[in-house]
Amino acid sequence: MRIGVVAPSSRFPEESARRVEALAARVAPDAALHFHPQCFLRHNHFAGTDAARADAFVEFANDPGFDALWFARGGYGACRIAESVLARLGPAARAKAYLGYSDAGFLLAGLYRAGFARVAHGPMPQDVARDGGEAAVARALAWLVRGDRDALDPAIAPGLPHAAFNITVLGHLIGTGLQPDLAGHVLMLEEVSEHMYRTDRAMFHITSNDGVRQAAGIRLGRCSDVQPNDPDFGESEEEVVRHWCARAGIPYLGRCDIGHDAGNRVVPFGPAPQALSGAVAS
Amino acid sequence: MRIGVVAPSSRFPEESARRVEALAARVAPDAALHFHPQCFLRHNHFAGTDAARADAFVEFANDPGFDALWFARGGYGACRIAESVLARLGPAARAKAYLGYSDAGFLLAGLYRAGFARVAHGPMPQDVARDGGEAAVARALAWLVRGDRDALDPAIAPGLPHAAFNITVLGHLIGTGLQPDLAGHVLMLEEVSEHMYRTDRAMFHITSNDGVRQAAGIRLGRCSDVQPNDPDFGESEEEVVRHWCARAGIPYLGRCDIGHDAGNRVVPFGPAPQALSGAVAS
Numbered sequence: 001m002r003i004g005v006v007a008p009s010s011r012f013p014e015e016s017a018r019r020v021e022a023l024a025a026r027v028a029p030d031a032a033l034h035f036h037p038q039c040f041l042r043h044n045h046f047a048g049t050d051a052a053r054a055d056a057f058v059e060f061a062n063d064p065g066f067d068a069l070w071f072a073r074g075g076y077g078a079c080r081i082a083e084s085v086l087a088r089l090g091p092a093a094r095a096k097a098y099l100g101y102s103d104a105g106f107l108l109a110g111l112y113r114a115g116f117a118r119v120a121h122g123p124m125p126q127d128v129a130r131d132g133g134e135a136a137v138a139r140a141l142a143w144l145v146r147g148d149r150d151a152l153d154p155a156i157a158p159g160l161p162h163a164a165f166n167i168t169v170l171g172h173l174i175g176t177g178l179q180p181d182l183a184g185h186v187l188m189l190e191e192v193s194e195h196m197y198r199t200d201r202a203m204f205h206i207t208s209n210d211g212v213r214q215a216a217g218i219r220l221g222r223c224s225d226v227q228p229n230d231p232d233f234g235e236s237e238e239e240v241v242r243h244w245c246a247r248a249g250i251p252y253l254g255r256c257d258i259g260h261d262a263g264n265r266v267v268p269f270g271p272a273p274q275a276l277s278g279a280v281a282s
Numbered sequence: 283m284r285i286g287v288v289a290p291s292s293r294f295p296e297e298s299a300r301r302v303e304a305l306a307a308r309v310a311p312d313a314a315l316h317f318h319p320q321c322f323l324r325h326n327h328f329a330g331t332d333a334a335r336a337d338a339f340v341e342f343a344n345d346p347g348f349d350a351l352w353f354a355r356g357g358y359g360a361c362r363i364a365e366s367v368l369a370r371l372g373p374a375a376r377a378k379a380y381l382g383y384s385d386a387g388f389l390l391a392g393l394y395r396a397g398f399a400r401v402a403h404g405p406m407p408q409d410v411a412r413d414g415g416e417a418a419v420a421r422a423l424a425w426l427v428r429g430d431r432d433a434l435d436p437a438i439a440p441g442l443p444h445a446a447f448n449i450t451v452l453g454h455l456i457g458t459g460l461q462p463d464l465a466g467h468v469l470m471l472e473e474v475s476e477h478m479y480r481t482d483r484a485m486f487h488i489t490s491n492d493g494v495r496q497a498a499g500i501r502l503g504r505c506s507d508v509q510p511n512d513p514d515f516g517e518s519e520e521e522v523v524r525h526w527c528a529r530a531g532i533p534y535l536g537r538c539d540i541g542h543d544a545g546n547r548v549v550p551f552g553p554a555p556q557a558l559s560g561a562v563a564s
Contacts, residue, residue, distance in 0.1 A: 011513075043516075044513060044514065044515055044516030044517070045479055045511065045513055045514075045515050045516070076479045076482075076483060079483060079486045079487075080482075080486065083529075171453075171454065172453065172483055172484070172486070172487040173487070173490075174456060174457040174458075174487075175456040175457025175458075175461070175487075175490075175491045175493075176456075176457075176486075176487060176490035176491055177490060178490070179457070197327055197358045200358075200362075201358060201361060201454055202454070204361045204362065204454070204458075205361075205453075205454040205455070205456075205457075205458060208361075208455075208457075208458035208459060208460070209457045209458055211457075229327065231293075231326060231327055232326065232327075233326055233327050234325075234326030234327070235326070247365075
C-alpha cells in the first residue's frame, strides 16, 4: 500500500512528516508513505509556487505506483491549482483514493465532480501536531490501508451518498466549475475560526444555491474556535444551520462527527457502503 | 425630494441620524429625510428582527411618497431579508432610487437583477461617523437630490453598464437567486478588513463564475484595513485582482474610486449616463 503525500495549500513542516512516518511504522506497517519534496517548499503563503504544487499533485496522482493521494494539510491554496490539476489527470489518477479536508475541499470537490470514485473527507498528516492528533492520523491510515469502518463517521446513512466540506470552502466554490452535483446527498459541514455572523452569511450562501437545495439533507459537525462576535450573535451554530435549512427547504438531519480536531472522522464521498459492515476501500 | 432611510443590516445609532439630518439641512435643504424607527431597533447583531427589517424596507419602498430609499449602514444582515423583501415590492418601489454599499450589496444585487432601474453603490448615513465622512454623506445627497455628476466615480465609462460591490458580499451571492446578470458590465470591487488570502480566495470564487466571466472588465477600488497575513501574502490587492482577471480572461481595467472610506464615489448600476455630462437621476 503506497501512499503519496502532496501539499496543495499552505506550507508543511518537515518535522510533521517525520512524526507521521514514525507513527505509520507503528500503526500501519503495511503503508509506505512518500512525502513529495514539494511539501516542504516555501513560497509566500504556500508550499511552493502554484506550478510546483500543481505539478507535484499531478505527478503523484498520475503515478500508478501509488494507491492513494493524501493531502498533507489545509490552510489556503488548493483553489489556485485546481483548474490546472484537474485538466491533467489521467486514468491512473482515477484509480486511487484521495483524503483530506479543510482547504483540500476545493480539490475534493473538483475530483468528485469529475467522477472520481474514491474521494474522502478526513484527517491529514498535519493533524499529528494537534492534541491527541496521533489518533486522527492513525484513523486516516486505518481507512486508507484497511478501509476500516471504525474510521468512518457513524452518522453515515447506509445507501445514501454523502459529501463533507468546511463551510467556508464550500461557500467559495458555489457557482464555479468545482461545485459537485449534491442532489440526493447528505451534506456534512464543519467550520473553524470564523465569527458566527460569517458562518450565518456562508450558510445563507450555501443554502440559497439551487444545486445545494437538491441535497437529501444537511448534518452539522463541529464549529470550533468561534471568533468573538460583537455584538453577540445570539444564536449557536446549530441554530444558524437549522435556520437556513428551514428557509431553504433542506432537511436538517442532526450532528455528525467531523471538525478541525483530533476526533474528525472519515466521510467517503458518494454512496455509503452497505450497512457500514465491511471494508470501504480495498 | 423625500428620502426614506431603513437599516436592513446592523444596528444604527440614533445620534448618527441626527447628525445626518443636520448636515442635510445645510447641504441639501430640498431633501426631506425620514429615518424609519426600525433603524434604531436592536436585535442581537441586527437593527431589529428579520421581520422588522424586512417590513420597514417594504413599507418605505412601496410608499409612493418617497423618491429614494437610502440604506442607513452596512455590517451584516441584508441577505437574511432579501428574499422576503424582493417578493413584496410593488410598482412604487420600482420608481425610486436605492443607494448603499457594503452589506447593502445583497439587496442592491437582487433589486438590479429584478430590473430596478435606479440602483446605486455609494455612501450611507453611517459614513457621517468617519473622518471626513460629512463629505461622503453630502456626496450621496448631491446624487440623490440633484443627480450631481461630481458625485460619480470618474472611472465610469460613458455608455457601458456598471455595477459595484464589496468583494466578500459579491462572493456570497454568487450562484444564488440574488446574482445579477453582469454580462458586458464594468464590475467595480472594493474590500475592507480582510486578510489578503481571503481576498485572493474570494477573487478565485468571483472570477470562476461563468456569469462574472461575461463582464466587460473589472476595476479595483480601495482595499482598506487589510488584516495581517501570516506568512506575508507577498502580493498586493492589485496583483491579486490582476492575477485572477488574467486567469479568467476578464479584462482588468485599472483602479476606481470606491471603498470603505470618506472618498467613496457613487456608481449607478446599469448604463452610464451619456458622457457623464448631465443629471443622472431626476
